[in-house]
Amino acid sequence: MAGTRRRTQKDQTRRHLIEVALEQFAQEGLTTTRTADIANAAGVSHGTVFAHFPTQEVLVTAVIEEFGARVSTRLHELAAGSTGLRDVLAAHLQGLKEFEAFYARLVIERRLLPESAQSTFTLIQSSISFHISQAAGKEMEEGTIHPWPIHLLFNTWVGLLHYYLANGDLFAPEGSVLERYGEELLNHYVGLTGVKRC
Amino acid sequence: MAGTRRRTQKDQTRRHLIEVALEQFAQEGLTTTRTADIANAAGVSHGTVFAHFPTQEVLVTAVIEEFGARVSTRLHELAAGSTGLRDVLAAHLQGLKEFEAFYARLVIERRLLPESAQSTFTLIQSSISFHISQAAGKEMEEGTIHPWPIHLLFNTWVGLLHYYLANGDLFAPEGSVLERYGEELLNHYVGLTGVKRC
């Protein structure tokens, strides 16, 4: 009844569509990629897309969810052994670097996406915020960094990152912004948070 | 030949269209507002829009240019008496507050706008950057703020601002983000740049 070859085939097509959409979105943007482009790139007919996802909105949301799952897992792995704030931020940077193209698109287009897609992205951000805030809280207690309000601490870091990502066309017209500026941004930010020696 | 009533009327219609578009864009977004919406709100026919602007892209660019002129003028006025970095930033904040809705839309949608519109926005940013960098450079010489690379100094501030503006839906769902957080952001940022007393 269930695990027939036909069913397997369908699941595989669905996964393939998400995989291809992930690439297309990263390359061409989430709002500019058309359903027909995805079908084309996936080597299936246009109609097939709608046999798997009732609307474009559902597809987009599913793709962002898939992205969220991957990036969260990866960030978790990378931050596993991290103790200090710097290590956590370095892990964050490294994790995003591996998904930079898609992540940058999300940063750029987020507000123009359907509601469900937006809230999925917000969820991803929350989980990142949690990690960073925890590491920062600990260092504040220890007195190794300044006692800022936690939201400013997180938002200053993410604001800086997103600014560079959103303006990748200026900062690194072709190539990775994080590759080029990640290290510098990290050092700069850690310098800001740390207690100054006199 | 020139200054006839007919010509005056045409100029007035053109200005009116830009004025109305400015409001519509601020309210509904630059990419989601349709040419017909603008015609409607301006109380003219759809065709009239194209009697003044050959394409939508030209209209959008003209509107952004108008915005740029206004905001630049205003920032110049506000920053006129400012000497220190803090004063310049406060003026920046105040100036943007007066144009917040439109400016936030630009921050959110910039990358999805036509090329000509994007570069107009970049130009506005440059002029702001210049003001801030100059004030910062002076304070660095005087040793009242840390000697950061100037681009990081500017980008940290603008990144923070844009992050709050771009996420206005979360930070201040209805109402002004800068009204609510401007003061706090300014204090926070100035705290970052200043030399710590020990």
Added chain:
DNA sequence: AAGGTCAATGAGTATGTAGTCAATGAGTTG
């Protein structure tokens, strides 16, 4: 005042793209 100009009109066109659905045929089941 007659004739010409041109800003404005709005119904109409062109185009792009999300979503539909009857047809197909490989896969499944009894």
Added chain:
DNA sequence: CAACTCATTGACTACATACTCATTGACCTT
């Protein structure tokens, strides 16, 4: 193997929206 199921197809529809253009009538020129 016969009957059925269902994933896939792709031509088609529906719809949105930028842009056109023949027409109108107020204004301008002589």
